[in-house]
Amino acid sequence: MLTIGSASLRAALIYTRSRVIQISLSSRIAAMSTISDAITKDHRELEAYYKEVINSSDHDHQERYGNQFTWELARHSVGEELIVYPAFEKYMGGKGHAMAEKDRIEHHRVKEMLKEFQNMQPNDPNYVPKLKELWGNLEQHMNEEETDDLPALEQALQKAKGESESMAKTFGFTKMLVPSRSHPSAGEHPPFETVMGLLTAPIDHIADIFRKFPDKTISPNPSTK
Numbered sequence: 001m002l003t004i005g006s007a008s009l010r011a012a013l014i015y016t017r018s019r020v021i022q023i024s025l026s027s028r029i030a031a032m033s034t035i036s037d038a039i040t041k042d043h044r045e046l047e048a049y050y051k052e053v054i055n056s057s058d059h060d061h062q063e064r065y066g067n068q069f070t071w072e073l074a075r076h077s078v079g080e081e082l083i084v085y086p087a088f089e090k091y092m093g094g095k096g097h098a099m100a101e102k103d104r105i106e107h108h109r110v111k112e113m114l115k116e117f118q119n120m121q122p123n124d125p126n127y128v129p130k131l132k133e134l135w136g137n138l139e140q141h142m143n144e145e146e147t148d149d150l151p152a153l154e155q156a157l158q159k160a161k162g163e164s165e166s167m168a169k170t171f172g173f174t175k176m177l178v179p180s181r182s183h184p185s186a187g188e189h190p191p192f193e194t195v196m197g198l199l200t201a202p203i204d205h206i207a208d209i210f211r212k213f214p215d216k217t218i219s220p221n222p223s224t225k
């Protein structure tokens with residue numbers, strides 16, 4: 001006899017298979033995206049999820065989009081730490097190292113807030129204020145990435161033809177494997193982040209099956225977003 005857990009797991013596996021097919025098709029279509037395109041696309045998605053939460057008073061709606069926001073931000077942050085920030089250091093020397101270190105500090109601050117937010121319920125009077133506090137920090141960080149960091153990286157990558165597009169693909173695949181909840185104690189420096197990511201990601205992904213998300217009754221994990 002199937003238990004609730006195994007039925008959910010089966011549904012998750014079927015859903016995952018269809019998502020992988022969709023992703024492989026969409027990654028072919030988006031084959032020429034640069035790493036800046038991929039990062040900026042994530043930023044706009046995060047903004048959309050944030051607005052769904054703060055502009056609603058329906059707790060069910062807020063919970064679904066709050067979980068979606070957490071899921072996307074956790075994976076986006078670790079994806080950058082594994083793929084983008086090491087590239088700053090590799091291609092931009094001392095200036096890149098300083099940029100990466102500044103961004104890691106900002107990530108840590110946001111992850112601490114995300115860890116608080118992800119454990120709150122929408123009926124908590126601090127739920128929206130906590131998200132707004134987080135967003136104030138995150139928005140400034142994303143603006144700096146889009147205005148300063150990523151243009152500098154693209155400039156440096158001009159000498160390495162195809163590298164930006166290749167990084168965009170790696171970033172997408174990496175996001176499938178990393179944790180989908182905030183774990184600030186894991187740190188922001190690879191390879192420690194990698195090891196911790198591999199340890200925590202399966203736990204997050206299984207727990208996601210039992211969380212509410214906007215479109216599905218099961219988690220969007222693992223996916224290629």
Ligand SMILES: [Fe+2]
Pocket residue numbers: 077080103107141145
């Ligand atoms: Fe970032």
Ligand SMILES: [Fe+2]
Pocket residue numbers: 039043076080142145
């Ligand atoms: Fe970012």
